[in-house]
Structure formats: structure tokens, C-alpha cells
Amino acid sequence: xxxxxxxxxxxxxxxxxxxxxxxxxxxxxxxxxxxxxxxxxxxxxxxxxxxxxxxxxxxxxxxxxxxxxxxxxxxxxxxxxxxxxxxxxxxxxxxxxxxxxxxxxxxxxxxxxxxxxxxxxxxxxxxxxxxxxxxxxxxxxxxxxxxxxxxxxxxxxxxxxxxxxxxxxxxxxxxxxxxxxxxxxxxxxxxxxxxxxxxxxxxxxxxxxxxxxxxxxxxxxxxxxxxxxxxxxxxxxxxxxxxxxxxxxxxxxxxxxxxxxxxxxxxxxxxxxxxxxxxxxxxxxxxxxxxxxxxxxxxxxxxxxxxxxxxxxxxxxxxxxxxxxxxxxxxxx
Amino acid sequence: xxxxxxxxxxxxxxxxxxxxxxxxxxxxxxxxxxxxxxxxxxxxxxxxxxxxxxxxxxxxxxxxxxxxxxxxxxxxxxxxxxxxxxxxxxxxxxxxxxxxxxxxxxxxxxxxxxxxxxxxxxxxxxxxxxxxxxxxxxxxxxxxxxxxxxxxxxxxxxxxxxxxxxxxxxxxxxxxxxxxxxxxxxxxxxxxxxxxxxxxxxxxxxxxxxxxxxxxxxxxxxxxxxxxxxxxxxxxxxxxxxxxxxxxxxxxxxxxxxxxxxxxxxxxxxxxxx
Amino acid sequence: xxxxxxxxxxxxxxxxxxxxxxxxxxxxxxxxxxxxxxxxxxxxxxxxxxxxxxxxxxxxxxxxxxxxxxxxxxxxxxxxxxxxxxxxxxxxxxxxxxxxxxxxxxxxxxxxxxxxxxxxxxxxxxxxxxxxxxxxxxxxxxxxxxxxxxxxxxxxxxxxxxxxxxxxxxxxxxxxxxxxxxxxxxxxxxxxxxxxxxxxxxxxxx
Numbered sequence: 001x002x003x004x005x006x007x008x009x010x011x012x013x014x015x016x017x018x019x020x021x022x023x024x025x026x027x028x029x030x031x032x033x034x035x036x037x038x039x040x041x042x043x044x045x046x047x048x049x050x051x052x053x054x055x056x057x058x059x060x061x062x063x064x065x066x067x068x069x070x071x072x073x074x075x076x077x078x079x080x081x082x083x084x085x086x087x088x089x090x091x092x093x094x095x096x097x098x099x100x101x102x103x104x105x106x107x108x109x110x111x112x113x114x115x116x117x118x119x120x121x122x123x124x125x126x127x128x129x130x131x132x133x134x135x136x137x138x139x140x141x142x143x144x145x146x147x148x149x150x151x152x153x154x155x156x157x158x159x160x161x162x163x164x165x166x167x168x169x170x171x172x173x174x175x176x177x178x179x180x181x182x183x184x185x186x187x188x189x190x191x192x193x194x195x196x197x198x199x200x201x202x203x204x205x206x207x208x209x210x211x212x213x214x215x216x217x218x219x220x221x222x223x224x225x226x227x228x229x230x231x232x233x234x235x236x237x238x239x240x241x242x243x244x245x246x247x248x249x250x251x252x253x254x255x256x257x258x259x260x261x262x263x264x265x266x267x268x269x270x271x272x273x274x275x276x277x278x279x280x281x282x283x284x285x286x287x288x289x290x291x292x293x294x295x296x297x298x299x300x301x302x303x304x305x306x307x308x309x310x311x312x313x314x315x316x317x318x319x320x321x322x323x324x325x326x327x328x329x330x331x332x333x
Numbered sequence: 334x335x336x337x338x339x340x341x342x343x344x345x346x347x348x349x350x351x352x353x354x355x356x357x358x359x360x361x362x363x364x365x366x367x368x369x370x371x372x373x374x375x376x377x378x379x380x381x382x383x384x385x386x387x388x389x390x391x392x393x394x395x396x397x398x399x400x401x402x403x404x405x406x407x408x409x410x411x412x413x414x415x416x417x418x419x420x421x422x423x424x425x426x427x428x429x430x431x432x433x434x435x436x437x438x439x440x441x442x443x444x445x446x447x448x449x450x451x452x453x454x455x456x457x458x459x460x461x462x463x464x465x466x467x468x469x470x471x472x473x474x475x476x477x478x479x480x481x482x483x484x485x486x487x488x489x490x491x492x493x494x495x496x497x498x499x500x501x502x503x504x505x506x507x508x509x510x511x512x513x514x515x516x517x518x519x520x521x522x523x524x525x526x527x528x529x530x531x532x533x534x535x536x537x538x539x540x541x542x543x544x545x546x547x548x549x550x551x552x553x554x555x556x557x558x559x560x561x562x563x564x565x566x567x568x569x570x571x572x573x574x575x576x577x578x579x580x581x582x583x584x585x586x587x588x589x590x591x592x593x594x595x596x597x598x599x600x601x602x603x604x605x606x607x
Numbered sequence: 608x609x610x611x612x613x614x615x616x617x618x619x620x621x622x623x624x625x626x627x628x629x630x631x632x633x634x635x636x637x638x639x640x641x642x643x644x645x646x647x648x649x650x651x652x653x654x655x656x657x658x659x660x661x662x663x664x665x666x667x668x669x670x671x672x673x674x675x676x677x678x679x680x681x682x683x684x685x686x687x688x689x690x691x692x693x694x695x696x697x698x699x700x701x702x703x704x705x706x707x708x709x710x711x712x713x714x715x716x717x718x719x720x721x722x723x724x725x726x727x728x729x730x731x732x733x734x735x736x737x738x739x740x741x742x743x744x745x746x747x748x749x750x751x752x753x754x755x756x757x758x759x760x761x762x763x764x765x766x767x768x769x770x771x772x773x774x775x776x777x778x779x780x781x782x783x784x785x786x787x788x789x790x791x792x793x794x795x796x797x798x799x800x801x802x803x804x805x806x807x808x809x810x811x812x813x
Contacts, residue, residue, distance in 0.1 A: 042338075050338050075735040206791045209739055233765060233793075277765035279794035285769035289720055289737060309812035496688055497696045504707050504748070506683030519699035550725055 008164050011290030016229070016262050029104040031225035032063040032086070037060045037098035039081045039090065052095075053293050055081055057249035059098070060319055060326070063194065065183050070236035074290060075199075079229050080125070083198040086111040086227075087122050115144075121187040123197040127179040130171045137167030140185050148211075149189070156185045160215070161299040177208055195255055197220050197228045201235060211238040233274060245271050248301035253332070255325040267327035270302045300329065337343040340599065347595040353405060357585070361404020363383055367394060368401035368554050381572050385387035387573035390566060399578045403585055409466070410536035410557075413473035417535070418528040422520075425485030438489035439486070443479040451476050455538055455604065456547045469548045473535045481527040492516055522600035530593035533586040538584060556582050608636040608671050610657070610684065610753050615666030617656060619650070619666055620644065631756050632804070635750060636785035639776070641800030643793065648806045650789045652759040653654040657787065658686035670752070681709055683752040687759045691738035695730045702726040704741050710749025718774040719744050736767035743771060747778060749787070760782070772799050 026291045037059040040052045045071040055078035084090045086100060088109055102109040103119070112120065122139045131139055140156065141149045157164055160181040171179055180200075187195055197216055197329045203210035209232070222224040230236055236243055237260050244254045246266065253268035263281075266272050276284040289304040297303055299314040306313070312330050360370075376392035378384055386395035422476060428439035446454065455472045462468035492515070501511050541574055542548040543557025556578055563574035612632040618625050626649035634640050643651055655661045657668060658796065659675050659682055668675040671684060687693045695704050706713050719740040730738060737760060746754060754776075760768035760793045776799060790796050796803055 030651065044338075044340055075762045077734060094786070209791075231762060239527075270663060273766050277769040279769075279792065279798045283769050285766055285773055285800050287720065289722070289767070290734065292732070331707075470639075496690075496693045500688075500694060500745075501707060503659065503682040503685065504709065504745070506707065507680075514699065514703065518696070557792075584666050 017269075019224070020030065028064060030062040030064045030101075031103060032061075032227065033099075033101040034059060034061050034082075034086070035099045035101075035172065037061065037082070037085060037096065037100065039078075039085050039096045041091075042093050042095070048252075051294070054249060055293055055294075056085075057296075058319070059226070059246070059249075059251050060330075061230055061244045061251060061254065063227050065193070065225050066220055067242065068220040068222050068226040068240045069242045070230055070247055071244045071251070072230060072233045072236050072242055075231045077246065077290065078249070078293075079246050080198050083196045083227075083229055086112075086196060087116055087120070091123075092154060103264050118190045119192055119193045120194045120196070123183055123187050123195065123200060125199045127171070127176065127183055130179060130183060132171050134173065135167065135172070136169055136182055139171075140167075140189055142183065142186075142189065144189075152189060159188075160185060176302070179181035179217065180208075180212055183220055185220070186214075192219075195224050195226045197226065199230055200228065201230065201232060205237075210216055234278065244276070248296060249293060250301065250328060251304065251319070251326075252328045252333065253325065254327075259325065265323075267322050267325055267332040268302075268329050269306050269308060269331075273305075302329075343595040343598055345483065346591055347599070348413055352597075354585065354586055354592075357400055357417035358404045358407055361401045361432060362405075362449065364397050365401060367397035369393070370397075377571065379571075380577075386577040387571075389563075389571075389574055393594070395477045395574065396575060398554050398559050399556070401554050402559045402578060405549075405553065405556070406536050406540050406582070407532075409470060409539050410532050413429050413470045414477065414528060414531035414535040416470070416474035417477040417531055418481060418524065421481035421527070422485060424478065425482040426489055428482070429488045431540040435508055436486075439482070443483055446479045452541060455542050456545070459542055459547050464547060464551060469542065472542070473538055476532060477531055477538075481524075481531065485520060487497055488520060489516065492519055496549040502563075503527060504512060504540060522597075524585070525595055526600060529589065529596055532593070535590040536582075536589070537586055608683075608752050608783075608785065609757075610634045610636075610787075611669040611672075612657070613669060614666050615656065615663045617652060617661070618658070618712040623720075625734045627663075628655070629803075630648070634753070634785050634787060635656060636783050638802060639758050639779065639788065639800045641796035641803045642787065642789045642806060643796060643803065644806035650806065651757055652785070653687055653806070654789060656670070657702065658682065658684045658755045660686065671778070681748070681750050683750055684755065685746040685748070685751045685753070686755040686757060687739075687742050687746050689761060690760075691735055691742045692712045695738055697730050700730055701730065701733070701741055704745055704801055706728075708745040709750050711744055711748060715744050715778065716777065717748050720774075730748070737765040737766075740771065743775065745785075751784060753787065754779060756786065756788040758789055768795075775799075778803040 037056060038054060038107040039056040040054040042050050042052050044050055059082060061069060061071060068242070071079055071082060080190045081090065083093070085096050086107070088236050090096060102111070105111075128285065137153060153167060154164065158165065162178065162181060162185075166174065166178065166182075171182070174182065195216065201212050213235055215226070216226050216228055222240075228236065228240065233243070237257055240257055242254060242256055243260065246252070247270050253266070253271045255266060255271070259265040260275065260280055261276050266275060273286045276282055284307050291297060291301055291304070300306070300309070300317050303309045308331055317328050317330060319326055322332050356394055372392040374392065375388050377388055377400070378388045380387045383394065383511070384394055386399055387396070388394055422437050428436045454476050458472035458475060459468035462471055486548065498515050499510060501515060539548060540555065542553050542559040544561045546561065549555045559578045560575060560582075563571075563578065566574050610633070612630055615627055615630045616625065617627045630653070641793060642650055642653065644765070652661065656663055659668070663677070670678065675682070695701075695762050705716065721744060723758075725733060725737060743759070760771060763771070775786070788796065788800060
């Protein structure tokens with residue numbers, strides 16, 4: 001029986017209850033695997049006509065246990081929907097397609113409802129998600145009053161350098177940084193296997209943002225899979241293991257973080273342009289802007305801004321594996 | 334048939350409610366004579382094909398009386414609610430923009446009026462003004478503005494703090510420009526919806542005080558009068574005298590409510606996206 | 608032209624924390640000054656004081672020797688906010704946003720990469736980076752003499768950040784507009800500014 005199980009989530013064999021599907025390969029199943037995810041909104045045009053806005057068209061990403069993956073895209077590009085899609089909390093007017101696999105098994109609606117908040121947790125964007133009328137302690141324990149929960153709470157407080165008295169305070173009595181740690185603590189009560197963080201550093205200054213990211217890094221080091229969704233590539237480069245670059249509704253490149261040390265080891269022209277736009281790498285820019293979801297060009301969505309664009313770029317571009325990463329470009333090598 | 338989307342469904346509901354209410358009003362105005370005509374050869378007839386709502390003890394057609402009564406109530410309600418909404422708009426904006434003294438006075442009056450039961454105030458005002466049409470309209474108008482005024486005041490206060498308004502000030506834009514370009518587009522939907530949602534209140538209150546005998550005089554076949562007269566004959570088994578007018582009063586009020594809610598969903602940007 | 612701050616002090620409430628105390632600053636319109644400090648040092652507050660959104664408790668903000676508050680109508684010191692979503696009215700089409708500015712030149716609109724099609728849209732139909740271009744264009748009116756940029760590119764992607772700053776540097780150079788930029792990113796400040804000021808050190812002087 002044991003051999004048939006595929007290891008998923010470090011040090012959590014005792015909680016393995018999902019029969020694995022991948023019997024052939026001995027390698028680890030990813031905790032989360034998203035293939036060809038698309039999310040579209042039905043929206044009203046002027047008047048009575050309804051149009052469908054494909055905010056996410058083709059998103060692929062994988063998160064392994066003990067690994068931190070960052071999905072990087074510009075703000076307002078709809079990447080937050082990725083988190084809502086995985087957690088099954090999309091708004092009523094959104095439709096999702098594609099395949100989400102969790103620990104080797106498809107993550108269905110029923111399954112996510114069972115796992116949500118236990119094995120899979122979402123750390124929301126804003127500290128406004130804390131209940132302002134509930135003390136910190138009960139809020140983290142989610143009403144669990146057993147001694148074991150209290151013990152756990154104490155160890156979590158210790159890890160995040162929070163005083164034990166904090167448990168008896170209300171969110172408004174804490175500073176922004178402390179509340180942020182509380183927000184992460186709520187994710188820790190259940191020993192999650194997958195943590196999804198949606199834009200965890202909005203408008204924070206560098207030191208605070210780095211500390212917030214370091215807390216997520218710690219979760220990954222403890223064995224969980226961590227998926228961070230952010231607009232800040234520079235920050236993501238400091239903590240993540242892998243970066244998935246999101247452009248105009250699709251992931252265009254997935255690369256190990258080391259590849260960002262040098263422009264030549266990157267695969268997609270957009271990623272290279274991002275690299276060159278960093279203040280320390282020359283602060284170069286390319287013309288144009290991300291196309292609006294309503295008028296995407298056929299084929300490669302980066303083609304209008306791409307220096308190497310050719311006739312073959314007008315066709316559908318496959319997302320293929322290149323040098324330990326992935327790229328959605330005919331030329332990427 | 335293709336399934337209608339939400340906006341189309343809302344618009345359909347809106348059109349239906351509006352059509353019903355307009356038909357009732359017009360019919361009521363045109364059929365004023367039929368509502369008064371007595372004919373002892375046809376008194377106390379239960380609902381039948383010729384008189385769907387039956388006739389009363391004077392042989393008056395209850396259908397005509399119900400429609401006439403409703404149309405009066407609707408017209409009075411609309412007038413009173415419109416006056417009330419204008420008061421709310423002016424006081425709400427004044428309260429938010431004319432300094433602390435004005436704000437505290439207006440807020441005090443709002444609290445005062447909201448603290449006393451509507452119906453009590455209404456009766457007092459109506460009786461003090463000698464009952465009749467004038468008394469009812471002024472009574473309803475004076476008592477119904479506070480909740481909308483409070484809403485508008487809060488909205489204006491919130492808008493004043495928005496960065497885009499502060500930026501417009503720094504760009505040297507006049508108060509008029511800011512009011513028209515920045516405030517109005519936010520206030521107008523709130524105001525229209527607030528106005529429409531005042532109608533059912535006004536209608537119900539008008540009919541209640543008339544029913545209680547503090548409103549319109551008995552010569553006018555307002556729905557409140559029709560209902561209170563019917564009460565005397567209920568015990569004799571003439572159920573239709575109260576049932577149909579009462580039922581239609583409820584339907585009218587409910588339709589106004591649907592009208593207001595549909596409008597809110599159509600105009601409110603939060604629910605626009607679907 | 609010169610923008611000066613003389614002995615400025617500020618706190619939010621009468622008994623609240625002293626955000627700024629006896630703060631002094633002088634910026635020439637040929638300069639590009641970068642402000643850095645950790646959060647809680649009142650960078651945004653300082654920006655709002657400099658551009659007249661807030662009144663100092665003590666001290667003055669002077670533009671060419673005149674108090675900033677004495678300038679009626681269009682304020683020659685314009686601030687661009689960090690979050691463009693709140694800086695544009697969600698119910699106004701983008702064309703109106705540009706019209707609010709002071710006779711915005713066509714080259715500003717083009718230089719910021721604003722596409723003609725965007726002018727017809729409403730703010731909810733544009734991304735943060737696109738909206739920020741409009742905020743910037745609006746602030747670059749004819750009578751603008753100083754531009755206060757409060758973390759204007761923090762929420763944007765790197766390419767948009769670079770695009771916007773390249774245009775901005777060229778424009779302020781050409782029109783001799785003084786620039787005061789706040790950013791948490793030291794590399795960015797090094798790139799765009801001619802002088803750096805650390806608010807922490809300012810505080811220690813007194």
C-alpha cells in the first residue's frame with residue numbers, strides 16, 4: 001500500500017488519505033498543478049448586450065511541497081482571480097475552465113470545500129479581512145477552545161515574535177505589521193499543505209514587505225507549498241524558488257529564480273524586457289502597453305511589442321518546456 | 334426562447350410596474366364619474382363577470398372605486414414623496430457642505446423626526462392644517478425626508494474626502510464644476526432610487542391616516558376612505574368590499590418597491606457587472 | 608523657481624504623534640529630489656503638505672517667497688498619488704480626466720503612451736498602470752511648476768515604471784519643473800534624482 005502512495009507534502013505521511021494516481025514515476029507529485037486555467041467574466045457592455053471578458057486565458061503553474069512559487073503580473077491584470085479560482089470563491093458572474101490538480105487528484109468543487117481553510121489556505125490581500133470585533137486569539141484558533149489549540153497558538157506567537165498578550169487584544173489595537181503577522185498566523189493553525197498569498201505586500205515599504213515575504217518563505221521551508229501572487233518582481237526574486245510571469249491573461253514564462261541573475265538565461269522576450277527595465281539593470285523600457293482583454297491580438301499577445309516578432313507569431317503559441325523552465329514563445333530556447 | 338440576462342429581466346420588471354401604475358392613474362382620472370355613480374338596482378352584488386369587484390350598498394362599482402382610490406393615493410404619494418425628496422436633497426447637501434453649525438441643526442432635526450413615530454406626526458400635522466388634501470400632502474412631505482437626507486449627507490461627506498475631488502480643487506476647478514462633474518453622477522442614482530422608494534411609504538401613510546379619519550374627507554373616494562367604509566359592512570358578510578381594494582393597495586405598494594429596487598440595481602455600479 | 612519649507616511642524620491630532628518637527632527644505636525647479644524613509648516617517652504626509660492638501664501646524668511652504676496658500680485657483684505644485692484607482696472618479700470617462708488638467712499638450716498624452724482608444728473608456732476598464740499615466744498627464748498642466756510624486760510607480764510593473772519615468776525626466780528637464788519623488792526603492796531614486804534626502808537624518812538634526 002505504501003509504495004502506491006506518492007509523497008505529497010513533506011513530513012505529513014500520517015495525513016495522506018488521497019490515493020495517488022501517478023504510480024509510475026517515483027518523483028514527487030506537485031501539491032498544486034494548474035493546467036490551462038481560464039477565467040472569464042460576463043459583463044454588460046453599454047446597454048443590454050452582455051460580453052465575456054477573458055481575464056485569464058491560459059495559466060499554467062505548478063507548486064511542489066517545500067517550494068515557493070511567485071506568479072508575477074502587473075496590477076489590475078486579474079491575477080488575483082487565480083487565487084479565487086483555486087479556492088473556489090469566484091464571483092457569481094465568473095466562469096472557470098481548465099484543470100486544477102491537488103496532490104495528484106483533481107480539485108473538484110466538493111473537494112475544495114472540504115480542504116479550504118484546513119489543508120489549503122488563502123492569505124488575503126488586506127488586513128481588512130480580519131474580524132475587527134473578535135480578539136486575536138479566538139480569531140486565530142477559529143473558536144477552537146481545546147488545550148491543544150492554545151498550545152499551538154503559543155508556539156505560533158513565539159515564531160512570529162508576537163507577545164502572548166496579543167491574543168487578548170483586538171485587531172485595531174495592533175500595528176499594521178503585527179496584524180499582517182496575525183493574518184499569516186491564521187493560516188498556520190491547521191498545518192496547511194498549500195498556502196496561497198494574494199498580493200501580500202500592497203504598498204508596504206521595502207523592509208516591511210521583505211519581512212512579510214520572509215514569513216511566507218518560512219512556511220515553504222516548513223514543507224508547505226506556497227504560491228504568492230504579486231506585482232513586485234524584485235521582491236519575488238528575493239524569496240521565491242520559481243517565478244511564473246503573467247502577461248495579458250497567460251503565463252508566458254516559468255523560470256527558476258537563478259535564471260533572473262542574467263538576461264541570457266531568461267526565455268521569453270517579455271521577461272527579458274522586465275529584466276532590463278529594473279533600475280539596476282539599465283532602466284530600459286519598451287514601447288506600448290499590455291493589450292486590453294477585449295482586443296487581444298491573435299497568436300502571441302506580446303507580438304506587437306516584441307523586437308523579434310515574425311509571421312509565425314500570429315499562430316497559437318504552445319507553452320513548452322525549455323531548460324528546466326517553460327516558455328510561451330516560438331523562439332525561446 | 335433565449336434566457337434573459339439580469340439587466341433585461343430588471344428592465345422588464347421595471348416596465349411592467351411602471352405600466353401598471355400609469356394605467357391605474359389614467360383610468361382613475363378618466364373614470365372619476367363611474368366611481369361616484371350610484372344605482373340602487375345593482376347594490377350589494379358579489380363579484381361576478383359584469384362587476385369583477387362587486388358593488389357596494391349604494392350600488393357603486395367597486396372596481397371603479399378601487400381604481401379611482403388607488404390613483405388618488407398614487408398621485409398624492411408621488412407629490413408628497415417628490416417634495417420630501419427635494420427637501421432631503423437640499424438639507425442633505427447643506428448639512429454636508431455648509432459647516433458644522435448647519436450640520437448639527439439638520440442632524441438634530443433628522444433625529445427628532447425619526448424619533449417620533451411617523452403616523453403620530455402625520456396625524457398631528459394633518460389635523461393642524463385642517464385635514465384635506467393639503468394637510469395630507471404637507472404632512473407626508475414633512476415627515477418622510479430624514480432617512481434620504483441622512484443618506485445624501487453621508488454620501489457627500491464621503492465624496493468630499495475622495496482624492497479625485499481634492500485633486501480637482503488643486504487643479505483650480507470651481508465648486509460648480511466639482512458639484513456637477515464629480516458629485517452629481519454619484520448622487521443622482523441614489524436620489525432617484527431614494528425618491529422611488531419613498532413612494533410606497535407615502536402611499537401607505539396617506540391611506541392609513543385617511544383610513545383612520547384624519548386625512549381626506551369622505552367625499553373623495555381615496556383608498557383609505559373606501560377601506561374604512563368597507564369595514565362597517567364586513568360583519569354583514571360583504572367580504573369583497575374590503576378584499577379587493579386592500580389587495581390592490583398591497584400590489585401597488587409592492588410594485589413601487591420592485592420599481593425602486595430594479596432602478597437601484599440598474600443604476601448602482603456595484604451590481605452593473607455581471 | 609524655488610519651493611521652500613520653513614520650520615514646518617505637523618501632527619494629525621492635537622495630542623497625536625509629531626510627524627514632522629521644524630522641517631526645512633529648499634528645492635529649485637532645476638532639481639530632482641528623492642525622499643526616502645521607512646514607513647511611519649510621514650512621507651505621504653510631507654507630500655500632501657508640500658502640495659497644499661494639508662496645512663502645517665507651524666511653519667510655511669513658500670513658492671517663490673510667497674506662501675503656497677496664497678496661490679488662488681490652479682496650484683503650481685501638483686501631487687501624483689500612489690493609488691491611481693482613487694485619484695480618478697470612477698464615473699467619469701478618461702477623456703474628462705485629461706480635460707481637468709490645465710491645457711494638457713498632445714505630446715504629454717503621447718509621451719505617456721496613452722492610446723486614443725483609452726480616452727473613451729471608464730476607469731474600471733483600465734489597469735493601474737494605465738490609470739497612473741492619466742494621473743500624471745493631468746498633473747502636467749501648463750502652469751505646473753513643481754511635481755510631487757508619491758510612490759507613483761510602486762503598484763506598476765517594471766516596464767511601465769521605466770516608461771513613465773523616462774518620459775517624466777525628459778519633460779521636467781525640458782520645462783524646468785522641479786520634481787520631488789518619494790520611493791521605497793533606493794535604486795529607482797538613484798536613477799531618477801539629482802539629490803537624496805533621508806527623512807530619518809532630518810529628524811535627528813533637531
